[in-house]
Amino acid sequence: MHELNLTFETTLIAMGLTLLAGLSTGIGSLMAFLAKATNKKFLSGTLGLSAGVMLYVSFMEMLPESLVQMESIYPGKLHIIYVVLSFFGGMGLIALIDFLIPEDENPHEPQNVERMADENRLSAMPTTNEHHRLKRTGMTLALAIGIHNFPEGVATFVSALNGLDVAIPIVVAIAIHNIPEGIAVSVPIYHATGNRKHALVYSLLSGLAEPLGALLALAFLIPFWTPLLSSVLLAAVAGIMVFISLDELLPGAERYGHHHYAITGVCAGMALMAFSLLLF
Numbered sequence: 281m282h283e284l285n286l287t288f289e290t291t292l293i294a295m296g297l298t299l300l301a302g303l304s305t306g307i308g309s310l311m312a313f314l315a316k317a318t319n320k321k322f323l324s325g326t327l328g329l330s331a332g333v334m335l336y337v338s339f340m341e342m343l344p345e346s347l348v349q350m351e352s353i354y355p356g357k358l359h360i361i362y363v364v365l366s367f368f369g370g371m372g373l374i375a376l377i378d379f380l381i382p383e384d385e386n387p388h389e390p391q392n393v394e395r396m397a398d399e400n401r402l403s404a405m406p407t408t409n410e411h412h413r414l415k416r417t418g419m420t421l422a423l424a425i426g427i428h429n430f431p432e433g434v435a436t437f438v439s440a441l442n443g444l445d446v447a448i449p450i451v452v453a454i455a456i457h458n459i460p461e462g463i464a465v466s467v468p469i470y471h472a473t474g475n476r477k478h479a480l481v482y483s484l485l486s487g488l489a490e491p492l493g494a495l496l497a498l499a500f501l502i503p504f505w506t507p508l509l510s511s512v513l514l515a516a517v518a519g520i521m522v523f524i525s526l527d528e529l530l531p532g533a534e535r536y537g538h539h540h541y542a543i544t545g546v547c548a549g550m551a552l553m554a555f556s557l558l559l560f
């Protein structure tokens with residue numbers, strides 16, 4: 281991983297990558313409109329791939345780099361303690377966000393995505409009450425996804441500032457994991473309104489929380505950037521990504537019912553990440 285480069289060009293690239301990752305919810309929305317059925321093998325494999333990338337880069341790149349930076353400030357075992365606390369602090373933050381959102385309205389509960397996909401295959405028009413229920417579900421999911429995506433935006437932005445060798449695989453991984461979220465938002469809104477454009481807009485808006493997180497990181501973190509802050513954020517971001525992988529991506533991949541596709545995806549994601557790091 282490279283030293284932090286805060287030039288206008290690298291900051292603009294980091295912001296653009298974060299925006300790209302966030303707007304991938306729109307891909308899920310388009311898939312929900314165009315596909316007659318959810319390809320569960322594809323979802324299992326790609327969610328596993330995303331988890332593999334995140335786990336590998338967290339343990340093999342971000343945490344070691346965090347330890348190196350912290351050791352230059354606090355020699356001895358003290359630097360390990362601070363990095364470990366930062367790592368679990370990141371996990372605790374995303375776990376708290378997950379806890380505050382009711383399970384039935386949590387977009388990271390895989391059964392919700394599958395239920396929305398099943399509703400997309402129904403041909404009967406919903407009743408008036410179902411219209412309101414579906415629209416409320418879609419709105420709530422959009423808000424919940426926005427809350428979840430905020431720390432992911434900070435994670436993507438910070439990783440991009442530390443080097444594209446790590447950032448690009450992370451962007452791809454987060455983009456993949458945002459696709460089912462786009463499905464979860466767009467399907468109920470589309471069935472409630474009959475308007476594809478309306479559903480697509482809400483799906484895209486939910487993803488804009490990621491570049492918003494990047495903007496706030498730029499405004500409040502970058503002016504105070506120090507090796508200590510860099511180390512803490514790297515470890516915290518690693519914790520966030522590990523939690524997302526273990527709590528959302530792997531269970532989601534497994535619940536689609538294709539275990540071997542999920543595990544193959546994990547291994548492929550790790551291999552892809554390892555190979556990409558060798559190229560830089």
